Amino acid sequence: MKPKANDVILHTVTKLAAIIIFTFSIDLFWAGHHFPGGGFIGGLTTAAGIVLLYLSFDIESIQRNLPIDYKKMAAIGVLIAVFTGLAGMFYGDNFLEQTFGYFDLPVFGETELATAVLFDVGVALAVIGTAITIITSISEDEL
Amino acid sequence: MNNLLIFPVILPLIAGLIFILLPKQIRLQRLLAIITLAIVTGISILIMNQVSANGTQTLQLGGWQAPFGIGLVADMFAILLVLTTSVVAFCCILFSFQTIGRNRENHYFHSLFLFLITGVNGSFLTGDLFNLYVFFEVLLLASYVLVSLGGQKKQLRETMKYVIINILSSAFFLIGIAYMYRVTGTLNLAHISVRIAESGQDGFITTVAILFLLVFGIKAGLFLFYWLPGSYSAPPAAISAVFAALLTKVGIYAIIRMFTLIFYHEPEVTHLFIGILAALTLILGGIGAVGYWDINKILTYNVIIGTGFILAGIAAFTESGTLGSIYYLINDMIVKSLIFLIGGVIIYLTGTSNLKEMSGLIRNHPYLGWMFFIAALSLIGIPPLGGFIGKIFITRGAFEAGYFWLGAIGLIVSLMILYSIFKIFMNAFWGETIISEDEEKGTTKGVMIPIVFLTVLTIGLGLGAELINGYVELAVDGLLNPQMYIDAVFGGNEIP
Numbered sequence: 001m002k003p004k005a006n007d008v009i010l011h012t013v014t015k016l017a018a019i020i021i022f023t024f025s026i027d028l029f030w031a032g033h034h035f036p037g038g039g040f041i042g043g044l045t046t047a048a049g050i051v052l053l054y055l056s057f058d059i060e061s062i063q064r065n066l067p068i069d070y071k072k073m074a075a076i077g078v079l080i081a082v083f084t085g086l087a088g089m090f091y092g093d094n095f096l097e098q099t100f101g102y103f104d105l106p107v108f109g110e111t112e113l114a115t116a117v118l119f120d121v122g123v124a125l126a127v128i129g130t131a132i133t134i135i136t137s138i139s140e141d142e143l
Numbered sequence: 144m145n146n147l148l149i150f151p152v153i154l155p156l157i158a159g160l161i162f163i164l165l166p167k168q169i170r171l172q173r174l175l176a177i178i179t180l181a182i183v184t185g186i187s188i189l190i191m192n193q194v195s196a197n198g199t200q201t202l203q204l205g206g207w208q209a210p211f212g213i214g215l216v217a218d219m220f221a222i223l224l225v226l227t228t229s230v231v232a233f234c235c236i237l238f239s240f241q242t243i244g245r246n247r248e249n250h251y252f253h254s255l256f257l258f259l260i261t262g263v264n265g266s267f268l269t270g271d272l273f274n275l276y277v278f279f280e281v282l283l284l285a286s287y288v289l290v291s292l293g294g295q296k297k298q299l300r301e302t303m304k305y306v307i308i309n310i311l312s313s314a315f316f317l318i319g320i321a322y323m324y325r326v327t328g329t330l331n332l333a334h335i336s337v338r339i340a341e342s343g344q345d346g347f348i349t350t351v352a353i354l355f356l357l358v359f360g361i362k363a364g365l366f367l368f369y370w371l372p373g374s375y376s377a378p379p380a381a382i383s384a385v386f387a388a389l390l391t392k393v394g395i396y397a398i399i400r401m402f403t404l405i406f407y408h409e410p411e412v413t414h415l416f417i418g419i420l421a422a423l424t425l426i427l428g429g430i431g432a433v434g435y436w437d438i439n440k441i442l443t444y445n446v447i448i449g450t451g452f453i454l455a456g457i458a459a460f461t462e463s464g465t466l467g468s469i470y471y472l473i474n475d476m477i478v479k480s481l482i483f484l485i486g487g488v489i490i491y492l493t494g495t496s497n498l499k500e501m502s503g504l505i506r507n508h509p510y511l512g513w514m515f516f517i518a519a520l521s522l523i524g525i526p527p528l529g530g531f532i533g534k535i536f537i538t539r540g541a542f543e544a545g546y547f548w549l550g551a552i553g554l555i556v557s558l559m560i561l562y563s564i565f566k567i568f569m570n571a572f573w574g575e576t577i578i579s580e581d582e583e584k585g586t587t588k589g590v591m592i593p594i595v596f597l598t599v600l601t602i603g604l605g606l607g608a609e610l611i612n613g614y615v616e617l618a619v620d621g622l623l624n625p626q627m628y629i630d631a632v633f634g635g636n637e638i639p
Contacts, residue, residue, distance in 0.1 A: 071163060072163060072164055074163075075160040075161075075163035075164055076160075076164070078156070078160050079157065079160050079161075082153055082156065082157055082160075085149075085153075086153075089146050093206060094144055094146065094202060094203055094204060094205060094206045095146055095149040095202060095204055095205075096204045096205040097205050097206045098205065
């Protein structure tokens, strides 16, 4: 039997770092509409966080705690993106046409809400799903 | 603005994605795939009639006007190819139900097939150079998996070659796009055309044009086809039929689009070069088709010959030549898928692709044999079948343009096609029946419907040429007058 690795430091740092990475990725995602950021790099940083978890713990325990089928996640992401594109057509606009408006929300005050966010949610899910699927499949050593 | 244009691209995409969510429901996947392709066929016919009534249709995605946004453009040429693609894909997926095997179906065969169609339709419809690259990648990624799916030793070996050559050509494609953007400052095809017409096609732009010819030539199997016979004969019949019918045609479409819309100013350089490459392709493909005794190899060399013919018509760059190219292109898509499907059935029945080990199939399978005969005649170009019209106009175009050598090579290579295809017919169907029905390794049950359908189509294309001639002539008009395409894209807006 292999001796158990002494990885207390790695685990502790990973737990902290993962939270920071996930928070940062959400911030990047929201920044996307007017500033550098958006669904693609938001999704990529989220995927980076998940990969860090995979690296420091092991694939089985992460999949027990995050039971997500990433292939399906990618498909759902692209479907969301395509259907937000279709939504514009029901109002007689072009495919992929987006709209936005200003709403008075409690807590946030006057806030700009844009349908492009829904498209970006789809992009983010697709990117996370694809990135994790690629990394987990090349990490399997059996060919 | 015409939102119908997006459906040939996104309907297969949506269906393919739904299949990923329902990986175990194979029956439902088959049904949905058939319905999706049937709807896409219907929509293509609808768009075709709109184009013929109201001229070229465009859709500016997201409402961003050209040249700032990315648009889809359906001129008659593009939509004819989308329609043919949908019909061929419909037949091939029908054929795949009986032949592809449950194992491949469990590994996302249907999703990948529909993603491939997404890429093909997208490449035909897009009006943006970079978007063309993206759709090329979509169809290539799907095709990489389809070639290797199944994991036989031969498939993996051919996949390596296929992937490497295509990644290389995609890299050159990107370099070409970068040059184009550097020179013209735009990636919208219509806008590039306007800019180059203003500044004139100097030596540098002609060099970029040759670079694009190299890139699309690799994909189309024009001269640089050495990877093609191997990788097209590795996968099962349903997949290789789609590859033969559609993948090289996307490359041909891109060559035709680039050299009629953008690089049409120096035909004595670029089009002559296309003509020389087409002639070499014809000769080398013909020698390959005559030389082999393996059904798969003979048929794939015929794909290469087809590429040579179509581009010979474009090289002539006259009205007859272009008309012939479009007829030949449409018929070639139908007949190549037909003949690959029949070739696949022969291999399933006998369990071998070596012609010397088979004989006398016509006794037990007369319909299959005679349909192969019809397909062969159509491929060679015997009237009144579909291949005849294309070939006669291409030859006439080549003679009109003064390329007598090109027309002559075309006619000689036709004889080589005749020899190679009848080699299959004589050896596989005629002669003494050496295997009885009980000894056959497969059945023709359930695979005859798509074959019959495609046979009827190629006969109809010849006999009913009068009916579709109006559409094809509109397509020729569009190709010879780039201004029509440009006007449709900009729709009266000021061109910046």
